[in-house]
Amino acid sequence: MPETYPHLTLVREQPVNPRRSRPAPIRVREPENWRAFGREMGQRLQMARKRAAEAVGGFDERRLLKLELGTPLDPAEFQKISRGIEIVSQEDKTVILAFATEAALGEFEERLTTLAEGGRPTYRNVLFALKGFDHWTEDDRKGWALRQEGWPEQDRFALDVELWPVRPETERTQCWQSFEAWLRKNGIEKLDDVKQAHLILYRVRADRQQASLLLRHRDVRLVDLPPRYALEVSLLQTDIQDIPPVTSPSADAPGIAVLDSGLTTGHPLLAPAVGDAQSFIPGLGPDDQNGHGTLVAGIALYGDVEEKLRARIFTPTLRLYSGRILDANNASDDKLIENQVETAVRYFHSEYGCRVFNLSYGDRRKPYLGRHVRGLAVTVDMLTRELGVLFVVPTGNFEGTDTIPADWRNDYPDYLLTREAALLDPAPALNALTVGSLARWDATFNTQRYQHDAAEQPIARHDQPSPFTRSGPSVSGAIKPELVAYGGNWAVNLGVANQWIHRQGLGELSTCKDFASGRLFAEEAGTSFAAPHIAHLAARVLIEYPQADPNLLRALLCAHARWPDSCETLLPDKAKRLRLCGYGKVQESGLERSTDQEVTLVATDKIPDRHHHFYEIPLPAEFLEGRQRTREITVALAYSPAVRTTRIAYKSLQMEFRLVWAGDLSHVSKMFNAATSRDDYQRIPEANGARIGTRNRSAGTVQVDTWTLRRTNAQRRAQKLFVVVTRIDESWGRELTFTEEPYALVVTLRDRENAEARLYSHVQQRLAQRERERVRVRAGR
Template sequence: MTNQFDHLKLPRVYVQLPRKSGGGFGGYKRDDRSTHGQNLLSQIAAVTKSAKERKSSFRLDPKLIFKIKLVKESNLSDDDLAKSGLTMLAREPAANKAIVVFSSDAELKEFHNRMENYSGIKTDHKYDYLDAVEALTPLEPQDRLGRLLELEPLQPGEIAALDLELWHTGDRDEMRKYINQIRQDLQERSTSTATFALTDHHIGDYLCIARIKINQQLLDELLNEFIVKEVDRRPKAAFEKRIEYNLSLSDLPDIISPSTNCCGILIIDSGVQRGHSLLAPVIGDAEVFPDAKREFLKSGPDDEADHGTGVAGIAAYGNIEDCIRKKTFDPTVWIFSARIINENNEFDEELLLENQLEEAISYFVNQHPNCKVINLSLGNAEQIYQDGKKQLRLAAKLDELAYRYQHKNLVFIVAAGNSYVYSQRDDRELLRTDYPNYLLEPEARIIDPATSAIALTVGSLSLGRGSMTYPSDAQRNAIAKVPGYPSPFTRTGFGVDGMIKPDLVDFGGDFVLDGDRIAQDNDAAVSVVTFSQNYNSSLFKVASGTSFAAPRAAHLAAQLFNKYPEASSNMIRALITTSAKLPDEIPSLFQIGSGLTQKQKTEQREKQWAIYGYGQADLERAMYSTENYVVMWEDHLEIAVGDFDLFEIPALPPEFLQKKGKRHLSIALAFDPPTRHTRGDSYLGITMEFNLFKGVDRENVINARVDVEKAKKAGKEGSYSELSIEDLKKQFGSGCMVDDLLPGANLRKKSALQRGVVEISSQATNYDKSPLYLVVSCNRKWVKVEEIPSQRYALVVAISHSDPEVKLYNRLNVALKQANQLNQQARIRQ
């Protein structure tokens, strides 16, 4: 890319617009409150009686935890629950429409009193919000049985290492007592022939889990404990098969280590082979977590599973094939390695993966300030995300860590995972004949932790090459074949609450089908080249899998941190997303052809987003602007929850519309909100969205905000209307909002990373007459504003024309400087 320029600063209009508070919960009205209230009072009595009579075989305090089923059209707010003496523990997905609540009052006195008023027994208050309650029911053992245990029940005589999750009441000391009691009870029940134990535990702000070894009898008892949320089988690691790729590099020069201030990438995996001649100069630190006594990973940080070394090689150098072709390896990235997996690709059955992740990340980011990118090319293939379900556990842990380490500005990169539909030999031919239809099947959905909201999730693309091993063999063929087609093993979206996932795709390889079998040699032509763990026989190997697509994105993120060392993690994510594009060729199943109805076009686009996310990232587009591709950005922004921020985009030059070609305007928003995996109503505690306005007078927009701010400062709360997006549309005309940004606002705003793109026609109006105004809003879902009053974010706007002769950069640069001067004058007037 020629004529590379630095990105430009996006002008912010420094007046915030308070948002109209969201509508309250409820809305459903009952006509039979007396009868319904009497029924609920009977259910309250049954729930409290059950709690008193239930005897805990583990001697655990039987907390009053039960389920409130809600009317489909309604809801209950956290505030209303608190006033009723209840604490919300979890919201089930909308399909189930239920909440799990906890009461420290074993008699439910306040809730009982309000229900009596509601039903007419008392007449103090009516408490209309109780219309939303359909029924009160206890939690049953089946409610506490995890999905993996449902699929693979304990066998007679089996003592298994399982994951136990307890309902977190908000009191860490209390949760610690529960953990200690369970540990003690299991120790007391152990015998010389049956050893039971609690081997590890984790207590966070919202999560309390333990690793336990039990049999079926103890499992049955735990499933009847009030405080138990879920018991499930532990995660299993899922990796790819690979072979060595022999190539002599005897004429390569010595490798010089990166400078000390270069960005570092932490690879959490099976370790790295520190003796590898191309890796040794870039390894900053390597450790085992948290197996300090080397009882599980006895050989230390080195890679024995032949996975982490391959991931690390791509993270360090990016496209290794290019490096080999040019015979140059010039590293600009440090590699840190946290080994958590043994030589058999297994996690420690006595340790929680959540604790391993937390200890590893804590160690490296505190010991090595340049460690800013975290790559996880691992996943639990048994935990496939299903529509309408709540967040998966490892993904929730990553989001918790991302939020906790905001000040460190960490970018998390996660592989989407590999799917193996048609795994039976008799069905193998369908891998070719049914490609790519099966990628949209539920079995091919992303796995834990790829559903992480704040991490960048990366799916896989084919390199577009055929078999090289036996090129004349008619039955030996690659499946995807075309460059940029999705790999036949990649996993697809959407994610939690309908978030666009994966976020990105990159090259991860293809499968070669040899008759009725998948070629076990990972045919070199269709696979990704990376580093071999067995470096004494070969420095390189080939492999296929999303595991090797993810570190390409990690390498790109590290390069951006090298270019912009003060950038926030949100800005890096936004720049990467802005740079992403769909491949030039995509399967016809996902194309948007002519003659389709609007509904059919929407369905096709949703397929594209589910497969490709926002596309394949490009380092040069992320790092630099050019004459015909201009990026404007604003970083380290802070917005009050419930408010609007306003940004000004200069009017586009006439040449932009007059010159033939494709014109695009792209907006990317990245933020890192608090999350909670027990919330089925909204995994994100804060949501954000943006809307673009054109043909709007600048002074009118600013004056409207100034009037609002003056009214607020004067305390005239009742004398003005808080403007909303709808108010702006009414004020400036229905045609003022650019509503053809894709994806649409309803889909975009579900994610913590959003991009909207509009293709601008040559006949489009109001793009060249006056500035455009970008309104960014911040909405409360379940956070308490007094505890989390604001949200940080980053914003990127890119304007491009396909004709390289269109000179955008200098014209927009001048206009931006003028806009900044006007903004300063507006601030003075306030």
């Protein structure tokens, strides 16, 4: 094996320069006839006020109005009309929800009347952005699952009810207290609740008449059916003999927590590594009655279980923790899953310092179809930022609809890119790592047994996306999933008219809950079993870097990901490949330590709003010179912003990086400081040949790109290469952000075609030389 070395530290250059910005002018087209516009908007406002008055409930007397825009506008602009307007939510770029007092509505009418009479009211450019007024209707309040499935057939049924997350905290408290009193008054049973700064969610039990009232309640944002978790697991027996005794991990081994259906703690391959197993469901113990949690836990602890089995070596290097958050049916009918997850995470984090959490499930009733991120994803994003923990979640499984796909084999992989195969909650969470599934095997047990029978044909081939994985993107086009890992495959029987799905022999091997009856192992296919492969790698990085935060873990994992050749061949369109495969499959060879042919540099820092940070990449002459060959430079940036569900942007701030060639630090800093507007910034020329591109990568909170060098000329070798990190806060998000926001930056240099490469020592020398230069500069000041 090649010699390995610790990753190197990348030092930020001085100066730290603020990014000067000027506010973008509001470009609103004036109506040709001001009078007609004023009259029409005034009439629509009156009608909307009347309809809004028909709403029931509400913690105060304000009306909830829907402002429809013809021109996208910062919602805060409407608060200039009156202090009595509070922006509640931006539902998309042209729909804003606002609470308004009678006095504020009167000011609106007064300005519109002035327009209708030929006058020139103040803030008329804000008025001109309007297209109309309306109220938040019963149909608006219906969630995706309720629209698709309709009301349950039972007399009384459970519903999830989300309220508007109003501010400040005093109003938020008034809101939920008023709502709970209203529930009691109307005989609606409260089963559970979540009360967070950006999410107020109730699970209630109601009949049809009460449900109709909920759809008319002023403070209700959304009514939907409770989650349905796609976790059906069929266990298959695999015999094993002569497994050597399993030893316990070291006392300081990093912990990995699996939040699932529980754990069979007595399993001989798991027991020596189990640190704690708890149930967070009242009345139920921590044991795994379903089997799913034990399957996931085996992969989370060992990674490639099948590889370990072939070698007959099971040596855990991690401490395993289990939090049961689902019952025997993998459901959480009476309790909100957000509460179980939050309680479990806080417990394992405070008691054992756990920082890597695997949540292998997805809510089939909450596909992400654009606009707002909701549900468990919000809780995951919030806990990541507050506690500094990493969540690893799957995309969720796609099991087809009545019409999609029409033919599993012939429609593959196109059906995976339809709206029906969109991400399931909590996969859209921006601060988590979302994992899609790849097929490892393509021969079923029957195919192996009957080699002359061609009836059973795989849907996917080795290293192609699994036929059940789901596709992104997440909010604002953020790349999701970020990573893919082995999760299994399906096959169809071509000799049967409806092409039965076959799974036996195509899944991921892991530990079985029924070990006592002789079944130590089971295999199953699903994105649930792809996610723990990545969680295992993340926890393993903590062995080498015990202080790594979730930003650094995400940046390292994604910086070492590559698209499998099979994915590139199947999906030549890069946009489709990004939606299904993200940045690719993690290559483990250089993940934890550097080599002579692959060197990783890391930086963790904090940056103020509207500032740039500059890093010079220490490119040795030996890397740039010599025979023509393929050399790679990968850059990964990760941060964990505060989020808000009532804004389309969702993230409170934006960080981006650019890779640029320049003569020196002075040149590159002047270039970026001269970019005083967003358009100027976008026009800064980045190094040619980016594999992903700025537009594709910049929406996510982990951003990765790779540049390939094959030949360099003298002019390029005379220049220096810089990574520039920039932070820009959203106007509404400044109250949520830190003065200095933390981030992680990873740069990886690869020279794999050079058998004589001594890249690590050469980079070390460049770093030492650069530090001596800094010392001389400081001494001369």
